Amino acid sequence: MKRYARPGxxxxxxxxxxxxxxxxxxxxxxxxxxxxxxxxxEAAPDGFVVGTAVAGGGHHEDMPYPDPFPNDRKYxxxxxxxxxxxxxxxxxxxxxxxxEPDVYDFGPADAIVKFAAQHDQQVRGHTLMWHSQNPEWLxxxxxxxxxxxxxxxxxxxxxVGRYAGQIDQWDVANEIFDGSGNLRTSENIWIRELGxxxxxxxxxxxxxxxxxxLLFFNDYGVESINAKSDAYYRLVQELxxxxxxxxxxxxxxxxxxxxxxxxxxxxxxERFDAxxxxxxxxxxxxRMDLPNDAEPTPEQEAVQASYYQRFLQACLAVENCDxxxxxxxxxxxxxxxxxxxxxxxxxxxxxxFERKPAYDSLLETLNAxxxxxx
Ligand code: G3I
Numbered sequence: 001m002k003r004y005a006r007p008g009x010x011x012x013x014x015x016x017x018x019x020x021x022x023x024x025x026x027x028x029x030x031x032x033x034x035x036x037x038x039x040x041x042e043a044a045p046d047g048f049v050v051g052t053a054v055a056g057g058g059h060h061e062d063m064p065y066p067d068p069f070p071n072d073r074k075y076x077x078x079x080x081x082x083x084x085x086x087x088x089x090x091x092x093x094x095x096x097x098x099x100e101p102d103v104y105d106f107g108p109a110d111a112i113v114k115f116a117a118q119h120d121q122q123v124r125g126h127t128l129m130w131h132s133q134n135p136e137w138l139x140x141x142x143x144x145x146x147x148x149x150x151x152x153x154x155x156x157x158x159x160v161g162r163y164a165g166q167i168d169q170w171d172v173a174n175e176i177f178d179g180s181g182n183l184r185t186s187e188n189i190w191i192r193e194l195g196x197x198x199x200x201x202x203x204x205x206x207x208x209x210x211x212x213x214l215l216f217f218n219d220y221g222v223e224s225i226n227a228k229s230d231a232y233y234r235l236v237q238e239l240x241x242x243x244x245x246x247x248x249x250x251x252x253x254x255x256x257x258x259x260x261x262x263x264x265x266x267x268x269x270e271r272f273d274a275x276x277x278x279x280x281x282x283x284x285x286x287r288m289d290l291p292n293d294a295e296p297t298p299e300q301e302a303v304q305a306s307y308y309q310r311f312l313q314a315c316l317a318v319e320n321c322d323x324x325x326x327x328x329x330x331x332x333x334x335x336x337x338x339x340x341x342x343x344x345x346x347x348x349x350x351x352x353f354e355r356k357p358a359y360d361s362l363l364e365t366l367n368a369x370x371x372x373x374x
Contacts, residue, residue, distance in 0.1 A: 036367050040359075041084040043366035045373045048316070049122050050366070051085030051325030053283065054112050055333035058090035058133070068333050070111060075330070078353060080115070085122040085168075087282065087325055088112050089335075092126055093133040098155055101137050106162065113166050124282065124325060125167040127174040127218065128156055129202045131187040139189060148193050153205050160209035169248065169280065169323060171218040172206050173199055179221055181231035199235075200244045207245035216248040218282055223251045223262035225271070236275060248278035253311055254327065256343060257288045257300070261307050266314040269321055278320045283327035284311055286358065287336045287346035296345045305357035308348065312365050329359075 037043040040050045055068035055075070068075055079086065090096055091108040098104055116123045129152070143151065160170065176191065176199065178184055185191050190198045203215050217236065222229040232249055239246045249272040255261070262268075269279045286307045288300050296304070315321040328334050332351040337344045348359035 037370075038363070040082045040362060040366060043363050043370060044084065045316075045366070045370040047322055048366075048369070049085040049323050050083055050362075051087055051122070051124065051323065052079060052083045052329045053087045053089040053325065053327045054079060054091070054115075055089055055328060056091050056108055057093070057096050059335050059338040060090075060333065062338075067108075070108075074353060075333070076115075078329070078349075080119040080121075082329065083121060085124060085323060085325060086112060086116050087124040087126050089126075089328070090133065092159065093130070094138065094155070095133045095135045097159060098138075099135055101141075101151075104158060109163075113163055117166065122168040122323070123163070123166060124280075124323070125160070125163065125170040125213070126282075127171040128159070128206060129172060129176070129188075129190055129199070130174040131184050131189070132175070134189065143193075145193055148190070149198070149201075152190060152194075152198070152202065156202065156205040157209050160206050160213070164210040165212060167210065167213050169214045169216055169250075169278075170206055170210075171250070171282070172203050172215045174218050175220065176217070177219065177228050177231045179228055181227035183231075200239055200242065203239070203244050203246055214247040214278055215245055216250045216278075216280065216282075217246070218250045218252060220252040220254050220283070222249075223253060223255075223265050223268065225264050225268045229268055233271060233275075236272070236277060240275065246277070248280060250280040250282040250323075252327070253281050253284035255284070255286045255307055255311075256340075257286065257303050257307065258343075261310055265311065266317055269314060269318040273318050273320050278322070279315070279318055280321060280323040280325070281311060281315050282323075282325050284308070284325065285327045285334065285336060285346040287340055287343040289342055290344050294344065300345075301357045304345070305361040308358040309361035309365050312362055316365070316369050 044050050060068055088109055091112060097109055113123055176184055176188060183191055183196055206215050217232055222232060236246050236249060272279050286304045288296060288304060312324060315324050328347050330349040330351065330353055331345055331347050334347050336346040348356055348362065350356065
């Protein structure tokens with residue numbers, strides 16, 4: 001539950017009073033003197049976490065640099081300094097953490113969970129049931145339905161159990177619907193071979209392995225009220241009516257300035273909130289068409305900044321949207337140019353870790369929300 005007033009709901013008089021009161025603490029003295037936190041995590045209101053994906057695996061393996069998270073000291077420093085939540089970008093996906101039938105590779109995931117504990121950060125686990133980035137032994141294996149069921153249950157018990165108490169939110173089911181709101185019955189091995197009932201089982205097994213973690217559906221293209229988000233809206237109601245431990249619905253937020261801002265984002269989050277669910281933003285980035293010199297114009301940067309700001313404001317305004325994660329914070333490691341060759345500059349910092357207007361818009365919005373909380 002949000003522990004602060006909504007930005008915009010606080011009266012100017014209340015804000016003035018909160019700033020003019022005699023300072024009762026060094027922090028309050030800082031506010032009185034006009035000091036403002038200068039990192040995202042410090043600027044955030046109490047109870048609101050700001051996260052980043054932790055770069056590694058996936059597209060990075062094809063790049064001419066070493067795996068980012070273990071090797072880039074400046075990057076690590078900023079992950080710790082700027083963020084209060086981390087999401088393994090690839091390191092907990094099946095092909096990385098479970099590369100052979102009887103082999104788990106926990107090293108990179110362990111390193112992230114340990115780093116998070118050292119820096120007082122939450123962790124979002126990503127992901128347990130997906131149609132992509134599965135190992136060949138699984139996708140090409142000749143398993144019976146009963147064997148596949150056991151494989152999924154054992155995987156969930158092993159991975160979720162290992163990090164029990166250390167992961168705050170799990171993306172249990174990732175991208176299970178297509179753009180028309182149909183279950184991915186051919187792409188998703190679990191749904192194809194075991195039927196849709198396996199979704200409920202995955203949530204139940206995850207809950208058994210870590211009763212304290214919040215369990216999410218996560219997808220892209222569900223920022224607005226549309227066929228895909230409608231499909232989730234129906235499914236979570238059915239599952240909750242059956243007593244399945246579903247806690248949350250998260251929107252990834254891979255935006256492009258080509259397609260405009262999803263103006264009904266807040267309304268969409270609110271309808272899931274009204275079902276008693278947590279909501280979250282899990283993978284925000286805002287890509288754009290780059291000019292020939294690959295440098296965004298000031299106008300493009302301003303549009304991008306407004307998208308980031310509006311996305312954050314929508315989450316802040318929704319009662320139980322308390323986790324806001326960027327899919328990387330520097331263009332140095334963004335997945336975007338790999339997948340969208342004409343687009344880029346999608347994150348809030350340049351390749352040299354310089355802050356863009358988008359970063360400033362987030363910082364300013366978080367500071368305003370924190371002040372409104374007092
Ligand atoms: O599996 C192939 C391999 O067979 C091939 O030899 C190799 C050569 O390029 O590519 C391998 O695929 C790579 C894949 O990661 C597997 O590790 C892709 O090239 C690479 O682009 C891919 O990138 C990851 C992508 O997920 C895969 O879908 C990105 O690093 C990662 O940022 C991205 O993250 C996803 C979230 O998990 C879910 N939401 C969308 C988001 C962005 O796509």
